[in-house]
Amino acid sequence: MWQVFSENWEFFLLGTYPRGPIGGLAMTLIIAVVSLAITFPFAIGVALLRGSKSVWVRRACEAYTTLIRGCPLLMLLLWIYFFLPQLLGFPLSPFTTLVIAIVFFQTAYLSEVIRGGIEALHKGQTEAALALGLKRWMIIWKIILPQALYNVIPGILNQFTSVIKETSLAYVIALGEVTYSASQVNGILMTRPMEVYMVLAALYFVLCFSLTQIAGLLDRRIARNRSAVR
Amino acid sequence: MPALDFSAIFTEHYRWLLITGLAMTLLLFVLCWVGAMAVGILLTIVRMVPFRPLELLVWAYVEYQRNVPLLVHLFVWYFGIPQLLPYSANDFINSHNSELIFAVIAIALYQAAYISEDLRSGIRTLPKVQFEAARAMGFTFLGSLRWIILPQAMRNSLPPLVNQTLLLFKATSLAAVIGVAELTYQARLIENETYRIFESFSVITVAYLAGTMPLIWLGSRLSRNNASRTR
Amino acid sequence: MISIQSLNKDFGAFRALSDINARVEKGEVVVLCGPSGSGKSTLLRTLNRLEPITTGRIEIAGVDVNSRGVDINKLRQKIGFVFQQYNLFPHLTALDNIVIGLTKILKMPRDEATKRAMALLERVNLTRRASNYPAQLSGGEQQRVAIVRSLAFQPEIMLFDEPTSALDAEMIGEVLALMRELAATGMTMMCVTHEMRFAREAADRVWLMEKGKIIVDTDKAAFFNSHPNERVQRFLSSIN
Ligand SMILES: Nc1ncnc2c1ncn2[C@@H]1O[C@H](COP(=O)(O)OP(=O)(O)O)[C@@H](O)[C@H]1O
Ligand SMILES: [Mg+2]
Numbered sequence: 001m002w003q004v005f006s007e008n009w010e011f012f013l014l015g016t017y018p019r020g021p022i023g024g025l026a027m028t029l030i031i032a033v034v035s036l037a038i039t040f041p042f043a044i045g046v047a048l049l050r051g052s053k054s055v056w057v058r059r060a061c062e063a064y065t066t067l068i069r070g071c072p073l074l075m076l077l078l079w080i081y082f083f084l085p086q087l088l089g090f091p092l093s094p095f096t097t098l099v100i101a102i103v104f105f106q107t108a109y110l111s112e113v114i115r116g117g118i119e120a121l122h123k124g125q126t127e128a129a130l131a132l133g134l135k136r137w138m139i140i141w142k143i144i145l146p147q148a149l150y151n152v153i154p155g156i157l158n159q160f161t162s163v164i165k166e167t168s169l170a171y172v173i174a175l176g177e178v179t180y181s182a183s184q185v186n187g188i189l190m191t192r193p194m195e196v197y198m199v200l201a202a203l204y205f206v207l208c209f210s211l212t213q214i215a216g217l218l219d220r221r222i223a224r225n226r227s228a229v230r
Numbered sequence: 231m232p233a234l235d236f237s238a239i240f241t242e243h244y245r246w247l248l249i250t251g252l253a254m255t256l257l258l259f260v261l262c263w264v265g266a267m268a269v270g271i272l273l274t275i276v277r278m279v280p281f282r283p284l285e286l287l288v289w290a291y292v293e294y295q296r297n298v299p300l301l302v303h304l305f306v307w308y309f310g311i312p313q314l315l316p317y318s319a320n321d322f323i324n325s326h327n328s329e330l331i332f333a334v335i336a337i338a339l340y341q342a343a344y345i346s347e348d349l350r351s352g353i354r355t356l357p358k359v360q361f362e363a364a365r366a367m368g369f370t371f372l373g374s375l376r377w378i379i380l381p382q383a384m385r386n387s388l389p390p391l392v393n394q395t396l397l398l399f400k401a402t403s404l405a406a407v408i409g410v411a412e413l414t415y416q417a418r419l420i421e422n423e424t425y426r427i428f429e430s431f432s433v434i435t436v437a438y439l440a441g442t443m444p445l446i447w448l449g450s451r452l453s454r455n456n457a458s459r460t461r
Numbered sequence: 462m463i464s465i466q467s468l469n470k471d472f473g474a475f476r477a478l479s480d481i482n483a484r485v486e487k488g489e490v491v492v493l494c495g496p497s498g499s500g501k502s503t504l505l506r507t508l509n510r511l512e513p514i515t516t517g518r519i520e521i522a523g524v525d526v527n528s529r530g531v532d533i534n535k536l537r538q539k540i541g542f543v544f545q546q547y548n549l550f551p552h553l554t555a556l557d558n559i560v561i562g563l564t565k566i567l568k569m570p571r572d573e574a575t576k577r578a579m580a581l582l583e584r585v586n587l588t589r590r591a592s593n594y595p596a597q598l599s600g601g602e603q604q605r606v607a608i609v610r611s612l613a614f615q616p617e618i619m620l621f622d623e624p625t626s627a628l629d630a631e632m633i634g635e636v637l638a639l640m641r642e643l644a645a646t647g648m649t650m651m652c653v654t655h656e657m658r659f660a661r662e663a664a665d666r667v668w669l670m671e672k673g674k675i676i677v678d679t680d681k682a683a684f685f686n687s688h689p690n691e692r693v694q695r696f697l698s699s700i701n
Contacts, residue, residue, distance in 0.1 A: 362511060362544075363542075363544060363549075364550075365511065365537070366511060367610070368534045368537040368538035368614065370534050377561060378550055382550070
């Protein structure tokens with residue numbers, strides 16, 4: 001297993017870069033970061049709109065999250081890969097396709113995480129601010145949201161690990177991130193699939209395990225800070 | 231975009247593909263669910279044994295499963311494991327739908343890790359004195375587990391277990407990637423032959439939603455119930 | 462009925478019970494008191510083997526509790542145990558809390574078990590609460606259900622570990638009344654309690670514990686009427 005990695009580590013980590021396009025684990029991280037960065041504002045939007053005064057806005061957001069929760073990501077990806085270009089009239093790169101799929105998917109999940117953070121805040125916060133005469137959106141923007149986001153940092157990190165795992169679906173649309181790279185290495189070596197895929201699993205494990213450990217650490221620290229404040 | 235024409239994918243041939251696909255999805259779901267539950271409960275019980283190395287072993291297993299994508303687990307099993315098996319075993323598996331066998335193993339083991347975590351936290355929230363009270367009445371160790379502890383742990387873990395069931399149902403779609411002829415696989419096949427993208431994907435979308443919506447509804451109902459029942 | 466000989470109990474290096482020798486006769490009501498941490502709960506819990514002992518011997522109705530051959534589950538059915546926190550099973554109704562032991566441990570048919578359980582609830586005026594869950598009952602009601610849950614096994618001994626100290630003042634009376642009534646029927650009882658009113662009215666003997674030892678074991682009259690031991694005096698004045 002070590003031999004497979006040491007002989008192909010550049011391909012696992014970077015793809016053909018710098019001679020060709022970047023791939024491997026680097027690409028995995030790029031997809032994950034870009035997807036999460038785009039997801040973030042959408043998720044905040046949906047989370048806030050779920051507290052909207054209008055029943056219809058609330059219902060629409062709820063319908064969206066419920067629908068997405070009911071769909072396998074693979075199916076969503078296939079819809080976007082095959083159908084969206086037809087609808088738009090121009091082709092999409094595999095990269096764009098995967099990012100769109102993850103953004104659609106994760107907006108639903110991340111908005112739930114953020115909404116949880118908002119709902120966990122003390123009601124008194126809003127009332128105290130209202131009593132100070134602050135406008136409603138000001139309260140949300142300046143007081144509620146910063147606290148809520150701070151409290152759900154661990155949740156967001158955990159969601160980031162989910163995104164990293166989800167990028168493995170790039171394999172299905174032949175986008176060259178680490179899972180696809182591994183399958184290429186396997187195709188070249190032919191006879192050592194177990195080693196190749198254990199290397200792949202190990203790479204994901206190191207990355208995701210570190211992230212979840214950091215999330216757990218932050219979670220305990222934030223919980224401690226919060227109980228110290230009260 | 232061509233005009234919609236569902237009849238193109240509902241010819242006798244494609245109808246048959248869809249029906250077998252649905253049957254395969256359901257079969258996968260049932261086998262994975264039973265396997266995941268069994269392994270999940272087993273892991274939970276093993277974890278309760280006060281023997282540190284065993285605990286560590288289960289912990290490592292759970293972390294490995296949870297921090298590696300399911301697709302990679304599928305590849306390890308489907309492409310990797312046959313490398314380690316003797317010829318005769320491979321022959322046997324290959325002649326018995328190896329895709330299905332490995333998909334079930336990979337998905338079940340993956341979900342089992344999550345299920346055992348949910349069960350564990352369901353048990354952890356139970357006060358220890360419940361067990362003592364049962365023992366003091368004259369219940370045996372196993373009797374206390376069976377009649378007092380497990381029913382309460384199950385009730386605590388029911389909402390997350392329903393959620394795991396939902397995730398497991400969706401996860402079966404990944405089996406298509408290693409060639410299990412379930413719904414997603416068949417939809418791609420039909421789309422590939424007919425170019426009826428919207429039609430074929432619509433059909434499986436409806437099928438998946440028909441399975442997942444009741445689970446989502448049940449899950450939110452249960453967690454609302456549990457929240458409102460004060461202790 | 463209960464005989465304790467040279468009992469020692471260690472938690473690691475800490476000696477929680479030290480050289481306990483005592484007897485409880487059939488039909489006797491013993492009130493066990495002493496400062497917190499003196500080992501009262503531990504002593505009570507060794508009697509039905511909820512705590513294993515370090516050395517010594519405990520006999521209940523002539524049976525060595527800690528001997529290998531004893532069927533501890535059978536023995537525990539003969540010893541009712543009432544906890545401070547009631548410990549009803551929250552997933553079962555008041556009725557089912559009583560029924561489950563009868564059907565699952567004694568293998569009694571369900572309708573017979575229900576009949577017995579209803580009769581017990583009737584005895585403590587809780588028939589109308591039969592189908593309520595513990596969370597819907599007051600503390601006093603929960604404790605009365607817990608007591609009759611033990612009585613359902615027709616035990617020969619009842620052990621109470623501070624049964625009223627988690628209760629609001631207005632509910633203490635109803636639980637003590639039930640315990641007094643039980644004492645009057647000739648039940649052998651051991652009660653850890655700070656309710657000296659109960660001790661005065663219902664106890665036969667009083668044990669005073671301190672630092673894992675029984676320092677006073679005397680009959681009720683001697684305990685309350687100017688006992689010469691100054692530690693008894695100190696204890697009595699500390700709780701009144
Ligand atoms: N499981 C245990 N492990 C270690 N120490 C214990 C345990 N249970 C009780 N103790 C110690 O034994 C002593 C007696 O406790 P306990 O019997 O509960 O006292 P009481 O009921 O009289 O307040 C206390 O000092 C307590 O800290
Ligand atoms: Mg005590």
